[in-house]
């Protein structure tokens with residue numbers, strides 16, 4: 001089976017503003033793919049090209065096996081897009097919104113489809129209220145429910161949780177995971193590292209026009225040093241002795257609270273060696289902790305900026 005999405009050398013400029021400078025990635029079927037990037041990185045532009053709303057300047061993109069320029073109609077039949085800004089009709093109820101889309105997409109029983117989706121997206125109690133009274137999270141859920149009508153093979157979600165509170169975000173994460181379980185391929189964009197970390201099978205980091213890293217969250221975390229080990233010793237003499245023993249082979253920094261911080265590559269071998277050294281010297285730390293790298297660290301290393309700065 002062909003991958004759900006294949007993008008090769010995609011370029012796009014707005015006048016002299018070159019936004020995509022050769023973007024490459026592949027999205028496998030039935031997986032969740034997160035395109036991660038800060039404001040203005042080109043995430044929406046990429047989605048617009050893949051959903052045929054915009055044409056690229058160069059390169060190739062195929063969605064569900066169809067070329068986005070030569071077979072735009074086939075692409076549109078394969079996908080659904082939930083935009084960065086919810087596209088529900090405020091004056092209609094949730095049920096009416098769903099039935100309307102069902103009729104537009106010629107589903108056989110739009111009333112039943114609407115009822116099923118209301119249940120699935122936890123909107124039964126609010127089904128017949130006008131959407132204008134909905135919270136942001138409810139609107140987002142309705143928006144995604146609407147995009148599922150007609151069972152598209154691939155669903156595009158542009159920043160599905162931006163502006164949601166933590167509880168609503170969690171619910172949205174569950175919804176997105178449920179979509180993938182149904183076999184739908186999910187392409188989402190996000191500025192949140194923890195979102196990509198939590199949801200995505202594959203993450204691609206878009207920065208200054210190209211994909212600067214891609215892989216599983218674990219693979220990306222391997223791009224930064226394997227983590228720091230912190231050891232605390234029961235007294236000054238043990239602390240000094242440990243410092244002397246470890247200094248020979250490790251990068252060690254000492255804190256004022258009888259704590260040593262050791263840089264390791266995160267491998268088990270490295271850790272075992274470290275502890276064997278301590279045991280042989282009859283040193284017994286009272287506390288031990290490991291700081292595991294986060295996607296934040298990866299982001300910082302690859303882009304030179306923290307997400308807060310962006």
Ligand SMILES: Nc1ncnc2c1ncn2[C@@H]1O[C@H](COP(=O)(O)OP(=O)(O)OP(=O)(O)O)[C@@H](O)[C@H]1O
Nearest residue numbers: 014017019037038039040041042043044045046191
């Ligand atoms: N239709 C357009 N005309 C001119 N410039 C555009 C257009 N669409 C996007 N841009 C520019 O392209 C760049 C990328 O925009 P895009 O909306 O793709 O970023 P994004 O990653 O989705 O950002 P955000 O996280 O804010 O949604 C920005 O500099 C933006 O100003």
Ligand SMILES: [Mg+2]
Nearest residue numbers: 043044045084
């Ligand atoms: Mg955007």
